Amino acid sequence: MSFESSHPVGSPLFRQRLLPVRILACLVLALAFAPPGSTSPRVERLTAAVDPARLHATVARLVAFGTRHTLSETASETRGIGAARRWLASELDALARLPGSRLKPFDDRFTAERGPRLPKPTELVNLGATLPGTDPARAREALVLTAHYDSRASDVMDAASDAPGAVDDASGTAMVMELARVMARERPAISVYFVAVAGEEQGLIGSDHLARRLKAEGIRVLAMTSIDILGNTEGQDGVKDDVTARLFSEGVSAVETDSERRFREAVGGENDGAAREWARYVKRVGERYVENLDFLVLLRRDRLARGSDHLSFSKEGVPAIRLTEAHEHYDRQHQDVRVEQGRSYGDDLAHFDPRYAAKVARGLLAAMAQLAAAPAPVRELILGGAVSPDTRLSFTLPADPRVTGVVLYRRRADAVTWQRVTSHPPTSQLELKGVVPDSHVFAVATVDAEGNESLPAYPVKLE
Ligand SMILES: [Zn+2]
Numbered sequence: 001m002s003f004e005s006s007h008p009v010g011s012p013l014f015r016q017r018l019l020p021v022r023i024l025a026c027l028v029l030a031l032a033f034a035p036p037g038s039t040s041p042r043v044e045r046l047t048a049a050v051d052p053a054r055l056h057a058t059v060a061r062l063v064a065f066g067t068r069h070t071l072s073e074t075a076s077e078t079r080g081i082g083a084a085r086r087w088l089a090s091e092l093d094a095l096a097r098l099p100g101s102r103l104k105p106f107d108d109r110f111t112a113e114r115g116p117r118l119p120k121p122t123e124l125v126n127l128g129a130t131l132p133g134t135d136p137a138r139a140r141e142a143l144v145l146t147a148h149y150d151s152r153a154s155d156v157m158d159a160a161s162d163a164p165g166a167v168d169d170a171s172g173t174a175m176v177m178e179l180a181r182v183m184a185r186e187r188p189a190i191s192v193y194f195v196a197v198a199g200e201e202q203g204l205i206g207s208d209h210l211a212r213r214l215k216a217e218g219i220r221v222l223a224m225t226s227i228d229i230l231g232n233t234e235g236q237d238g239v240k241d242d243v244t245a246r247l248f249s250e251g252v253s254a255v256e257t258d259s260e261r262r263f264r265e266a267v268g269g270e271n272d273g274a275a276r277e278w279a280r281y282v283k284r285v286g287e288r289y290v291e292n293l294d295f296l297v298l299l300r301r302d303r304l305a306r307g308s309d310h311l312s313f314s315k316e317g318v319p320a321i322r323l324t325e326a327h328e329h330y331d332r333q334h335q336d337v338r339v340e341q342g343r344s345y346g347d348d349l350a351h352f353d354p355r356y357a358a359k360v361a362r363g364l365l366a367a368m369a370q371l372a373a374a375p376a377p378v379r380e381l382i383l384g385g386a387v388s389p390d391t392r393l394s395f396t397l398p399a400d401p402r403v404t405g406v407v408l409y410r411r412r413a414d415a416v417t418w419q420r421v422t423s424h425p426p427t428s429q430l431e432l433k434g435v436v437p438d439s440h441v442f443a444v445a446t447v448d449a450e451g452n453e454s455l456p457a458y459p460v461k462l463e
Contacts, residue, residue: 037421040452042369044051047289047365052212055174055357056174058177059170059174060349062087062149062173063164063165065079065080065347066163067081067151068150068163069163070150070198070202071119071157072323085149092127092177092419101189103180103194105127105129106128108210108213109123111126111330112199112205112209124199124404125198126195126196126206127149127195128193128194130192130318131180131184133189133192140218140220141190141220142192142222142370143191144193144210145192146224146226147197148173148196148199148206148207150198150200150201152201154335158256158336166347166348167333169227169229169230170232173196175360180363183369188369188374190372197210201334204307221318223318223321224310225322226322227325227364229328229333231353231356232351233353235241240328241327242355242356243293247319247321247323248279248301248302249301249320249322250320252270252273255316263461267459268441269459272441274319275310276299280319280417281319282295282363284318285363285371286366288366289362301322302322319455325360332347332351333347371453374446374448374452375403375447375448377402377454377456378395378446378457379398379457381461382460383442383463390436391431391436392430393408393427393430393432395428395444395457397426397427400446405446406427406447407444407453408442409442409456410422410432410440410441412441418456430444442458445457
């Protein structure tokens with residue numbers, strides 16, 4: 001359930017701005033942009049196309065390689081990491097050949113140096129496809145979605161034993177492939193990278209290479225998501241849950257500068273880093289499109305002392321989150337496949353729930369399809385009104401002709417998620433009479449005629 005309410009055209013703020021006579025103008029504007037909370041037929045169509053049977057088939061195929069350990073054999077056509085990556089590459093090529101597909105497959109191949117979990121230099125290959133953006137003014141901006149296709153057994157250096165890795169992380173890999181398939185014909189404003197990354201279990205090696213490579217190529221990643229462990233609906237805690245998924249995000253950027261820290265301390269922005277805004281966005285949009293789905297915005301960068309590929313992007317300054325199931329079963333993670341005293345261990349296909357994975361994939365897809373199509377965000381949001389009973393917000397609207405309005409997000413400073421959402425015609429300032437800025441938090445997004453919203457921008461300066 002979302003705790004946010006939307007107050008579109010009929011809200012006091014909207015009336016305040018528009019009632020002064022121009023009723024015709026008001027009507028035109030009301031029709032010109034979709035109010036927050038509405039859904040678009042395009043995104044409805046995309047989410048409906050996610051196919052649980054395809055997710056199951058992909059997970060089953062990956063499990064059938066026996067092990068996908070990074071150090072496993074590469075020559076066999078039927079077993080090991082080499083066979084798995086050749087199959088993934090052929091699947092990505094097939095997606096690019098679908099009628100009308102705009103996907104551009106790539107491989108990001110490199111030799112990783114010896115390290116704590118790599119006894120010798122080893123070739124790793126990230127496999128992906130890019131859906132190119134169509135806005136020339138934003139040619140270097142992108143969204144990134146990853147899952148890792150390598151797997152492991154109980155001993156992280158054991159490259160020979162079976163390591164089916166159905167949920168960790170064939171499930172995420174299947175979702176990445178399915179989202180690429182469903183979005184293949186889309187023409188988003190900015191590019192989208194769908195990537196099956198290598199070497200996660202050996203120390204996030206593949207995603208680290210990808211994050212640094214994109215940065216070196218000048219690609220500005222607006223939001224990154226790692227899907228890792230998403231398909232098990234019977235937790236070790238005894239809870240059966242096919243409704244909930246967790247979004248982990250850092251509140252404060254890992255690469256925050258001194259001046260950013262001083263500003264954050266001045267305004268209390270530790271719960272409003274860009275990664276946290278992306279997590280909230282996924283919750284807001286995903287739950288709007290998918291019935292009976294509950295995204296938890298957890299105020300942590302990951303589970304206790306554990307990580308995933310989003311951390312490779314966080315350390316490069318990218319807003320990055322991890323999407324994972326709500327109730328993990330630890331007997332099925334990083335365990336040799338075996339039965340001990342009647343208790344079964346191992347990450348097998350039988351415990352992957354494709355309907356649950358499809359539901360969560362639809363939620364994430366809705367958020368990615370909206371953000372990739374959204375106009376550029378507002379810049380230089382300045383917060384004013386300190387030591388006064390009113391709030392003033394001023395900002396620079398992007399020179400993006402698709403902007404049909406701005407959306408103001410607001411919550412009281414004791415709340416975790418946004419509580420009030422109001423729509424406004426294109427403007428570069430908003431004034432809220434009787435809203436004390438000391439007790440509230442604000443952010444502003446842009447929106448287009450279809451209702452695609454940018455990530456909400458958080459203040460960067462005080463008036
Ligand atoms: Zn994993």
